[in-house]
Amino acid sequence: MARVLIVDDSPTETHKMTTILEKHSHEVITAVSGEEGVAKAKETLPDVVLMDIVMPGLNGFQATRQLSKHGTTSHIPVIIVTTKDQETDRLWGQRQGAKGYLTKPIEDNTLMSAISDVLAG
Secondary structure, eight states, X not given: OOEEEEEOSXXXXXXXXXXXXXXXXXXXXXXXXXXXXXXXXXXXXXXXXXXXXXXXXXXXXXXXXXXXXXXXXXXXXEEEEESOOOHHHHHHHHHTTXXXXXXXXXXXXXXXXXXXXXXXX
């Protein structure tokens, strides 16, 4: 199945998404900050990145922009997974290069559907 990088500073959210993904036989890599997420994406080249927005240091919008602009990682789809539910946040996420946008709390079928969609192109 897919290799998924979760970038989220919340251990609870990371555990929740990891449980869902592993139940569906996906390999999970985790990072707790935007900086670590960008570094791990370049190092491991995951099939998809699940990106939180609100994190200390490099936020999810900035990290998504870096991944979408970098030659090594620009092909990797980023799905923003956040509590921010404003239309302006969704649009800004798209402008940074995100291919999907989900709001927390996340449901199993919603997450799996979004991953399938971005992996299908």
